[in-house]
Amino acid sequence: MTDAATxxxxxxxxxxxxxxxxxxxxxxxxxxxxxxxxxxxxxxGSHLVIDEEGxxxxxxxxxxxxxxxxxxxxxxxxxxAPRMLEFGVADETAWRVxxxxxxxxxxxxxxxx
Amino acid sequence: xxxxxxxxxxxxxxxxxxxxxxxxxxxxxxRLVREAEIDADPLAGALHDALRRGKSGIVAESxxxxxxxxxxxxxxxxxxxxxxxxxxxxxxxARIAGFDVTIVDPRTxxxxxxxxxxxxxxxxxxxxxxxxxxxxxxxxxxxxxxxxKIDDPAxxxxxxxxxxxxxxxxxxxxxxxxxxxLRDAGFDEAAIARIHAPIGLDIGAVSPAEIAVSVLGExxxxxxRDRRRRP
Numbered sequence: 001m002t003d004a005a006t007x008x009x010x011x012x013x014x015x016x017x018x019x020x021x022x023x024x025x026x027x028x029x030x031x032x033x034x035x036x037x038x039x040x041x042x043x044x045g046s047h048l049v050i051d052e053e054g055x056x057x058x059x060x061x062x063x064x065x066x067x068x069x070x071x072x073x074x075x076x077x078x079x080x081a082p083r084m085l086e087f088g089v090a091d092e093t094a095w096r097v098x099x100x101x102x103x104x105x106x107x108x109x110x111x112x113x
Numbered sequence: 114x115x116x117x118x119x120x121x122x123x124x125x126x127x128x129x130x131x132x133x134x135x136x137x138x139x140x141x142x143x144r145l146v147r148e149a150e151i152d153a154d155p156l157a158g159a160l161h162d163a164l165r166r167g168k169s170g171i172v173a174e175s176x177x178x179x180x181x182x183x184x185x186x187x188x189x190x191x192x193x194x195x196x197x198x199x200x201x202x203x204x205x206x207a208r209i210a211g212f213d214v215t216i217v218d219p220r221t222x223x224x225x226x227x228x229x230x231x232x233x234x235x236x237x238x239x240x241x242x243x244x245x246x247x248x249x250x251x252x253x254x255x256x257x258x259x260x261x262k263i264d265d266p267a268x269x270x271x272x273x274x275x276x277x278x279x280x281x282x283x284x285x286x287x288x289x290x291x292x293x294x295l296r297d298a299g300f301d302e303a304a305i306a307r308i309h310a311p312i313g314l315d316i317g318a319v320s321p322a323e324i325a326v327s328v329l330g331e332x333x334x335x336x337x338r339d340r341r342r343r344p
Contacts, residue, residue: 015126019119030114034138034181035171045169045183082141108138108181113115 014058018049018112027052028112029073033060033105037088040103052077060107061087073109082110114143121145122185129187129249133160136181138171156180166339187251188213189277189336194239194267195257196223199282202325203255204232210329212253217242219263239267248274253332255312256281265294272304278335280309280328 015030022028031048033040041062048058048066050073060069065087076083088104118134122145125132131148135156151160159172163182172180191207193200196218207214208231215233218224224236235242243266248254254271256264259282268291271279281291288310295305313327314334334341 015119016123019116019123022116022119030119032181032183034169043169084138108136110114110136110141112119 014047014049017057018047021049021051022112027077029076029109030112031060031069031073031085031107031109034084034108035106036103037105038103040105042105048073050074050077061105065105065107069107069109076109076111080111080113082108084108118143118145126185126187129251131164131184131186131251133163134183134185135160136183137177138179138181140178156182187249189251189253190215191253191255191332192217192242192246192248192267193255193257194218194264195282196220196225196229196234196236197257198321199257199324199328200255201228202322203328204229206325206329207332208232210333212332215242215246217267218258239263239270243267243270248276250275250277252276253278253335254280255328255332257312259283259287261291261294265291268295268308269298269300272300272307278309278332279307280312280331282312283310285311 018028018030029050031050033042033044033046036044041064042060046058046060048056048060048069050056050070052074054070054074056066056070059066069085072083072085085107086104122132122134125147133146134143135146136143146154146160148164151157151164154160156175156177159175160182163170163184167184167186169182169184172182190213193203193214193216196216200216204214204216215235216224216229217235217237217239219236219238221236224234226234248270254267254276256267258264264281268279268281281288283291292305309331313324314330316327318324318327
C-alpha cells in the first residue's frame with residue numbers, strides 16, 4: 001500500500017521483501033533487534049533487511065545506528081557468518097553511532113542463505 | 114537464515130497463523146515452530162509463554178543455551194460490521210494506528226466505495242464475509258448496525274473465535290435484548306461479558322468521529338492490556 005495512511009512498512013512487508021530479494025538472486029542480510037535496555041526506539045523483534053548494494057527496508061533504531069548496521073550487514077552478506085552488534089551509551093562509539101535516547105540495543109545480523 | 118525457512122515463515126504470516134522463529138545465538142541454528150507444533154517442541158514452556166505475551170525475546174538459560182525467540186503473530190485487524198457514519202471515521206483512524214481494516218455490510222446503499230475509499234469493503238452478509246476471512250484472536254470485531262440480522266451472526270462468530278476485542282453498538286435496551294438472544298444461543302455469562310457494550314471508552318463521545326475515537330481507544334486498550342496502568 002502506498003497511500004499516506006500507512007507510511008511505515010510492516011514487519012510482514014520487510015520479511016516478504018527479504019524473501020523476494022533473495023529469490024531474485026540478490027545477496028541479503030536480515031538484522032533483528034534481539035535485546036533492548038532503557039528507552040530503545042524500536043522493540044525487540046524489529047527487522048532491517050539489507051541487500052548487497054546497501055539497499056534497505058525497515059528499521060532497528062529509528063535511524064540512529066542504521067548506517068553502522070548496514071555496513072556490518074554488507075560484511076555478513078560477504079562472509080556468511082552471523083554477527084551480534086551492540087549499540088548504546090556504554091559503547092565507546094556512542095558519540096559516533098550511539099542512541100541519542102540513552103538506550104542500548106543488541107542486533108543480530110544474519111545472511112539469507 | 115535459510116531461504117526455505119524464511120519462505121515458510123512468510124507463508125504462516127500470510128495465512129494469519131502465529132509462529133515462532135527460534136535462533137540459537139551461539140551456533141546460529143534456527144527452526145520455525147508453528148503454533149500447532151509448540152507442544153512437541155523441547156522449549157514448549159518458553160514458547161507458549163512468549164506467544165501468550167506476543168513478545169519476542171532472549172531466553173538466556175534454555176537447555177539449548179542462549180536462544181532468541183522471534184514471535185510472529187498476524188497483523189492485528191479490525192473487522193467492522195456496518196458501513197455506517199462511525200465506520201467512515203473509524204476506518205482511516207484505525208489504519209493510521211496500524212490496523213488492517215475490513216468493512217462488511219450487505220446493504221449496498223451503505224457499502225459504497227465512495228463512502229469508503231482505500232478500505233476493504235465487502236457488500237455481503239457477515240456469514241459470507243467470514244467464510245473467506247475467518248475471525249481469529251488477532252482480530253477486533255466491531256458491530257455497528259444495531260440490526261440483529263446483521264450483527265448477531267458476527268458476534269456469535271467473534272465469541273467462538275476468541276477475538277481479542279468485541280464491541281457492539283446499541284442502547285442498554287438494545288443490548289439487553291442482544292444478551293437474551295446470545296443466552297438462548299447457548300453462550301454463558303462469561304462469554305457474553307466479553308462484549309463491550311455500550312461500545313467505546315467513556316469519554317462522552319457525541320459525533321460519529323468522537324465515537325470512532327472511543328472505539329479505537331478501547332481496541333488499543335485491549336490489545337495492550339498488559340501495559341495498562343489500570344488493568
